[in-house]
């Protein structure tokens with residue numbers, strides 16, 4: 143009997159297929175979807191169930207899923223925008239406030255994981271699009287735009303910002319990293335702020351100076367894993383500026399701080415009282431010069447000399463002891479380059495003054511004065527004629543006398559002036575002993 147005749151007999155009934163057949167068809171269809179669909183078994187789950195499964199995955203595994211297929215990546219991308227993901231990816235939202243050490247470690251790790259998720263889920267995108275997504279994610283961690291950030295020095299939001307950014311861009315080539323630096327610097331307005339700061343009087347905008355310093359240090363420099371990495375980012379920050387402004391930027395980034403303010407005039411007015419204070423004041427600056435000297439292809443020896451020269455005369459001439467402190471921490475090569483350059487230019491009095499201060503620094507750092515004697519030797523070789531050499535050597539003796547008289551005269555009976563004279567006398571005595579040893583070596587060895 144045909145279908146048409148059945149319909150004639152039972153006009154109210156629809157033709158029905160057996161349930162068994164329908165089930166078989168459904169199963170066949172699902173099997174086909176599972177076998178051929180890009181998500182495998184995930185294909186047949188409703189969206190809510192898929193998202194529910196994601197919430198049970200650690201963030202690292204979620205990031206690995208994004209590189210399994212385009213469809214899976216898109217699904218995870220969808221999930222990332224749901225309220226479930228918000229709770230899952232960052233269970234404790236980061237606050238702009240001071241945190242305990244374990245909390246800091248937790249957030250650093252979590253932002254590394256989130257960075258990996260961003261890196262993997264966007265690995266097929268163009269750099270420009272990736273940078274846009276990174277910026278969208280990071281904008282709430284910029285302290286300077288965050289009204290509730292009351293203590294940017296202690297707040298770790300920018301550290302997390304840097305951790306995330308460096309995780310995403312790990313392994314990118316130089317061109318892409320330069321693009322990242324420019325995009326992030328421009329979108330956050332930090333490059334513009336930096337440009338404005340170097341054109342203004344040092345210390346004119348202390349809050350802005352602090353924000354710019356913390357931003358470049360925490361986002362680009364403190365995340366570096368080695369010297370060449372640090373030299374790369376530091377060169378990017380400094381490169382657009384002339385020497386005089388490079389010196390200013392270096393002090394802005396690495397100069398000593400008191401509270402929330404950069405101590406621009408400290409170097410012209412006072413000196414550290416011990417080696418711990420000296421390394422707090424000059425350690426970061428010296429380290430920056432060492433990194434640029436050892437690792438940067440863009441920096442010649444002459445560049446380093448010029449920037450140190452600019453730095454130590456800004457905003458006014460630094461006290462000789464502070465120059466000596468900086469050079470001492472910069473190491474032998476940079477010290478000799480700087481002093482030899484002064485010798486070539488005939489700056490004998492300045493040299494004598496720095497040498498005297500170096501003796502004092504050696505005493506404060508419990509270092510042997512023979513280090514200074516070697517430097518004096520090298521400088522003498524570079525000085526052109528014997529008259530300059532003699533002026534330089536006599537100048538050292540005169541500077542000791544003047545320094546002692548200065549402390550005596552201007553110390554105003556302050557508590558530490560007696561101690562300062564003692565240090566200076568010790569420095570002079572140690573220097574004299576070394577010279578005596580050299581002068582009477584023959585006699586002593588017989």
Ligand SMILES: [Zn+2]
Nearest residue numbers: 238285291297
């Ligand atoms: Zn903050």
